Amino acid sequence: MDNWTAALLTGVACIVGYLVVWVKKINSLRQAEEKIKRARNRRDKSLQRAEQAVLRYKQSLPTTDSALILKLSLSELTQQLKDGSLNPDNVLYSYMEKTLAVNQKLNCCTEILLESLDQLTTVGSNKDGLLYGVPVSIKENIAFKDHDCSCGVIINLDQPAEKDSVLVQVLKKQGAIPFVKTNLAQALTSYDCSNPIYGQTVNPHNPQKTPGGSSGGEGALIGGGGSLLGIGTDLGGSIRLPSSFCGICGFKPTAHRLSLQGFRSICRGQKSVSSSPGPMARDVDSLALCMQALLCDHMFSLDPTVPPLPFNMEIYRSSRPLRIGYLENDGYLQPSPSMVRGVREVKALLEQAGHTLVPYAPLKISQIVPELLITGVYADGATTLLQKLKGALLDPSLKRQVFIHSLPKWFKKILSFLLKPVSPRLSSNVSAICGVRSVSDLWKQHAAVEDYIQETIAHWRSCNIDVLLSPMIGPASRLLHADKVSTAVSCTMLYNLLKFPAGVVTVSTVTAKDEEELKHYKGCYQDSFDKSLKEAMTGGEGLPVAVQCVALPWQDELCLRFMKEVEQLVKESKK
Template structure:
């Protein structure tokens, strides 16, 4: 067949079609060989990264055993049971040694990662920092506190991979600003935690280091993209960790794992030295923030970070110190609330959590006001998705082309790879039956020109103005609302990207938002889930029901939101919710 075609196409040339056919076959074979070689190089880089991780774990295992032999009477359970604020106080006054605390948490982290695969790498240099602390006269607020950091927060001498094989290059040349400030405050970064490939997913798996599991139920995801952090802290292997949040990546693992997590306003903490798979993204505001077991731990962390060290190291961060007066205020709050954003109806347990928390807040003397966020469908598709994928997803697809795609990400990646024209045609075809998928496909086409990009930015600003005007008209201090949960069954996050509308909204607005666990999934919740139809009763609603089933006993959280630069008010509100929820549990 090929020879006949070539004979017809090349009648004027004195070329044997069989020769051309042979050349084409040889070229195809060469391309196949190059592809094989590229995949082999990728696999070799992955194997080397895994080998280095294993060596690091073995080195720290030996250090822990050495400490145990030298200190046979050490009581790890006492250290692990202390809340962060109390632990920090005992370290500062000297009633606990930084050495005993560090090795206790390293030991617990080793056990946690053997079970859950949550640690990407332990940091052997933490032992050197431990020695440096002994000579310090001035003790920072986090003196001796072991902390974990997400994979892409640079630590000198270690990789920042974003879960991508193409990023398995030379190690970082210097610490990120966050790590530098932590060290100046006496904290000891000791673990780098696992992430999903690309960070654009709220599961936690990549082709290099594998799948991280939820400590509550190994069939479930820990959330993402700060999933390694969520799993490690929830398993007791870290007392304070740091994640990043572009669409919910601090709040979702906090929700899935039963933790407290804070997404600050975009520039409240420094992003200098934090690796991004899509650098220069401005339409949606990413940020870094703390994750801990309680709100007081988050407040202590922000108190330690928001000081002169941070402002000097990164002059682009507004020099706004921690507002103690705002955090400690006790005047009643005027709180807006909603149980659904009218775009993605969350499972019954998540709406129940908002309802019960609203009742507790009312009983405590706060004023609760119904609030409906405007046009969330527009925010998710036109503002968030079109902004985050302004290039049509080409930056990410170029990276995936140099890597082996993690199985959990294949549904997302396949969608990115569809040519824009085909996406638009598919959007037109499916719109009558599946409007949300049509909006999603159209948004993934991105923007077509600089002018369209400017218009998009103007739309984001206009929506923010509209939202704040509605907030101010109701004279709200804060807002109580749902967060996605409970923990999804493994494999589902990559099939339900748009389900994170509850968190995407506040990245688009660039408002501080935190998550607080308040209850757990009950048998009644599970029974009501059987009748869950969602707002659209489409394939996504049915898939959501499947994703969260079998969750009895898993954590259920709520989301607390404040206006930009009011992290202290957000934390104060979170603390009020946490206190009331804890009191309720004691009474039940």
């Protein structure tokens, strides 16, 4: 065979190989598009059938005062359901109608759970349940029998859950009616709420802003009035951010206080930073009632790995004065002017109410973020995440993140070295996403997390504080800017690492003065992260402002009691 023939055959082989790869890619994209089309059809059919059901109900009972029902707090609603002045049919159809209207504006629902209409026929036998007749929304990654838990990732579509998650089973046992699944960030790894399957969810207060992520569908639906109680999940602020951005209350319990059985995650097996399911609602009493309902013998029986600790109502209702640590700036994330003002105003109210406020600062935060938080979440070098997203359509909010993760490890190490003199924070973060080198290094990382938890508890006790008042990231960032508020991990994911309970209470709104002061925002490092954060939060006048309340592990009731105190004092001050 002469050289020309060999070259020709080699060229033909290359062309054939290229064509095979190209055909495979085309087929993969076609299959993805077909999966998305089926998922959207399921959603559309559920919405249409729900609309028809609501219309039939309104025609049969035109006197139902839906507006009055929607105004009731959860405690008022449960009382009227129990005493019979309202029935579950009135309530479910009122909320379903409102949800359909909110979804048209915000695109926050992935599917109406039509089984809820059938549940109306059996729920009457469970009037003793703490949530009897209460419609509840659930995040899309929570298993509900015969429905997908995609996490916004195409590879997970067409895999309906075989049974309800433990928390859904407990909600039903307590008389609640799960009636809608809500949208989330693709792969649960963004502070936005968008994915290629169900699209972009927008903020109920401003459609140019994100509702936050990853539980953004819950935040938007509750903030828009379409639900009064929902269940989200939180790995790095995914309950607390949407609660802050949408002007509601949200609670991340102590890790493992509530069952995670039947909750789908993207990086299952990651142990350094703990995910927690938790409630989202309009007020703190609703969060407490939900926790009380979930922390029951039925959950402890279904999932024996959860410690059998019922909700301690005595602690929640306590009125003893507290020693409260307060934090304005952790040295990693400089809060926006509205965040600082929120903390200062609440601090003043707490002091006037007789509580003692003492300064507090988290330990070694600039070191902890890259070494424990980022390395912990991406210990595998993001391999698992990339496998889930391989060949899939990517949401715009993930493209930059996926591109960086996809770079060879050797290149990221060189990039980190070159960035060190000009951007130390970016350099350490790029190095951190390379992950760990060996199982031995992973064990060392886990040991370092355990040591940091103990050091933090010792520091907390040396300050002699009961709870902590901390800034909460806000206001809501602009759409497609969620990746620009990644420095928020220092004020949210920190408490997932520590396994501390943490909750968010809305206390104010952004003022014109806050906006003016934001123009002079510099940040702790004055780097690209700080510039991006300023850009993302600009234009927030009138949007909600929240604070974060934190307690030690297993002191969830004390954390909620502190949140309730903040909520009441803010309400009284507005009067």
